[in-house]
Amino acid sequence: MDLKELYQDIILEHGKNPRNFGKCEKYTHQAKGYNPLCGDQVQVYLKLNNEKKVEDLTFEGSGCAISIASTSIMTELVKGKSTEIAKKIIIDFLNMVKSTSEIKSNDLNEDQKTTVMSLSGVKKYPMRVKCATLAWHTLTSAIERKKEEVNTETID
Amino acid sequence: MNINSIKSQFPIFSKKINGKTLVYLDSSNSSQKPLSVLESLDNFYKNEFSNIGRSIHSLAVNATNKFEETRTSVKNFINANSKDEIIFTKNATEAINLVATTFGKENIKKGDEILITELEHHSNYVPWHYLRETKGAVIKFAPINDDGDIIIEKLKELLTSKTKIIAVTHLSNVTGTIVPIKEIVEIARKKNIPVLVDGCQSAPHIKIDVRDLDCDFFAFSAHKVYGPTGVGLLYAKKKWLEKLPPYIGGGGMISEVKKDKITYAPIPEKYEAGTMPTAEVVAFNESIKFMQSVGIENIIKHEKELTNYTLEKLKKINSVNIIGNPKNKAGVISFTIKGIHPHDISTIVDENGVAIRAGHHCCQILHERLNLTATARASIGIYNTKEDIDVLCSAVENCRKVFELR
Numbered sequence: 001m002d003l004k005e006l007y008q009d010i011i012l013e014h015g016k017n018p019r020n021f022g023k024c025e026k027y028t029h030q031a032k033g034y035n036p037l038c039g040d041q042v043q044v045y046l047k048l049n050n051e052k053k054v055e056d057l058t059f060e061g062s063g064c065a066i067s068i069a070s071t072s073i074m075t076e077l078v079k080g081k082s083t084e085i086a087k088k089i090i091i092d093f094l095n096m097v098k099s100t101s102e103i104k105s106n107d108l109n110e111d112q113k114t115t116v117m118s119l120s121g122v123k124k125y126p127m128r129v130k131c132a133t134l135a136w137h138t139l140t141s142a143i144e145r146k147k148e149e150v151n152t153e154t155i156d
Numbered sequence: 157m158n159i160n161s162i163k164s165q166f167p168i169f170s171k172k173i174n175g176k177t178l179v180y181l182d183s184s185n186s187s188q189k190p191l192s193v194l195e196s197l198d199n200f201y202k203n204e205f206s207n208i209g210r211s212i213h214s215l216a217v218n219a220t221n222k223f224e225e226t227r228t229s230v231k232n233f234i235n236a237n238s239k240d241e242i243i244f245t246k247n248a249t250e251a252i253n254l255v256a257t258t259f260g261k262e263n264i265k266k267g268d269e270i271l272i273t274e275l276e277h278h279s280n281y282v283p284w285h286y287l288r289e290t291k292g293a294v295i296k297f298a299p300i301n302d303d304g305d306i307i308i309e310k311l312k313e314l315l316t317s318k319t320k321i322i323a324v325t326h327l328s329n330v331t332g333t334i335v336p337i338k339e340i341v342e343i344a345r346k347k348n349i350p351v352l353v354d355g356c357q358s359a360p361h362i363k364i365d366v367r368d369l370d371c372d373f374f375a376f377s378a379h380k381v382y383g384p385t386g387v388g389l390l391y392a393k394k395k396w397l398e399k400l401p402p403y404i405g406g407g408g409m410i411s412e413v414k415k416d417k418i419t420y421a422p423i424p425e426k427y428e429a430g431t432m433p434t435a436e437v438v439a440f441n442e443s444i445k446f447m448q449s450v451g452i453e454n455i456i457k458h459e460k461e462l463t464n465y466t467l468e469k470l471k472k473i474n475s476v477n478i479i480g481n482p483k484n485k486a487g488v489i490s491f492t493i494k495g496i497h498p499h500d501i502s503t504i505v506d507e508n509g510v511a512i513r514a515g516h517h518c519c520q521i522l523h524e525r526l527n528l529t530a531t532a533r534a535s536i537g538i539y540n541t542k543e544d545i546d547v548l549c550s551a552v553e554n555c556r557k558v559f560e561l562r
Binding site: 003004006016037039040063064066125131 | 495497503507530558
């Protein structure tokens with residue numbers, strides 16, 4: 001398989017210049033995620049307004065190109081959405097990297113779909129799927145205000 | 157010594173893995189197996205299988221003899237005094253747990269100190285941590301310098317009247333540091349402190365002489381010494397095995413069982429409860445024979461040359477950083493590439509058929525000390541060649557290309 005299917009330009013670019021990196025001001029929700037296999041960790045900071053809309057979403061952490069790019073892309077896609085739609089996008093993304101290779105969501109525009117689909121190459125690298133999904137599980141945890149840290153070894 | 161003829165004894169190298177010729181540089185994790193070991197496993201199961209030590213039929217007698225032959229071979233391989241000093245376990249981790257648990261039971265009280273080092277694998281830390289949790293023991297870490305060598309002076313300073321045991325690796329699975337065990341044992345002797353050596357990484361690569369080292373315990377695993385999985389080895393001085401309580405209870409480790417009283421078998425059976433990995437122990441004898449047929453001096457010479465070759469070539473690649481620069485280094489080469497995470501390195505070199513490991517290699521304390529979360533690691537076995545290293549280096553160059561590094 002061509003490595004370029006995995007390491008597409010969009011991924012490399014987000015990996016090198018992650019968007020929304022840092023701690024946003026006045027965040028209302030936050031969660032931590034950890035991958036014990038590699039020691040990668042991520043913290044997401046989420047700011048919801050009164051209508052449960054994502055006003056801001058940022059992250060801190062360290063990881064491989066796949067995990068940083070996936071997190072960066074996630075923050076871009078979810079910002080401005082309601083938590084209800086955010087949850088749908090998360091499920092759609094997890095299905096894409098694990099089985100379908102497709103994004104079905106009507107809540108993303110074509111550009112956004114193309115961007116997130118750049119991560120579908122991960123499916124062919126089972127050992128790397130968790131790199132891509134860590135931040136998304138962590139975002140779910142933040143939205144639901146779960147107390148315990150997300151651990152890639154205890155989620156699907 | 158002809159490496160190609162050695163390599164040809166390993167069936168896996170004649171196969172294509174993922175359509176590529178395999179360049180296996182993950183021997184610190186586990187080694188590949190020569191045909192003689194695989195044939196022994198096959199032959200034992202097909203033609204000679206029986207459990208050992210219980211029945212008196214011919215198959216059982218033969219199996220028991222072969223099992224015990226391996227014990228004698230292990231004794232000779234590490235130059236122990238007696239074959240009764242060799243205990244078979246599930247793996248080296250279990251061997252260390254055996255010592256921590258049985259030694260800890262009677263010798264560790266609240267506030268007692270256990271000295272380990274910053275180089276240790278989790279398997280030589282977590283078992284001692286249990287004693288911290290259950291007994292209130294204190295664990296101290298002998299520090300290393302930036303080269304990856306243990307600072308012996310600091311180690312000395314950490315020893316107190318409360319230090320009950322020193323547990324230290326013989327060879328780091330991250331930096332390749334060969335630890336001066338004799339020097340540490342001499343220091344410990346003066347204070348009457350026993351020493352456990354984690355020999356997992358050293359046993360396949362340097363000469364092991366437990367009498368010369370004078371350590372009290374030495375643990376290693378068969379699967380890293382070109383042998384089967386499921387077999388760990390514990391050497392312990394007889395006085396300890398006789399004195400310490402048994403570990404796992406069950407059949408085979410007892411002498412007499414009454415409703416109100418149980419007595420235990422003499423060593424080594426005292427520590428070998430239940431059915432053992434019989435075929436695997438028998439096959440491990442072939443691994444030792446393989447090591448002896450190559451000769452430890454030849455192994456050391458070949459691997460030293462290859463280590464130097466690897467270091468020289470990797471250092472020439474832009475943005476590659478080698479982790480540690482110990483005084484005495486074995487063929488364990490951990491590295492990072494500025495701008496590429498080790499997991500990405502591993503995935504990319506795998507496309508060229510190169511098997512390396514990426515992560516913290518079960519050494520989070522060491523990675524924290526070096527301010528790293530993960531490294532990529534190429535580790536050498538007797539079957540590796542300069543051509544393997546050339547493929548590794550061009551695969552590393554390819555990482556830079558994929559990531560468009562200049």
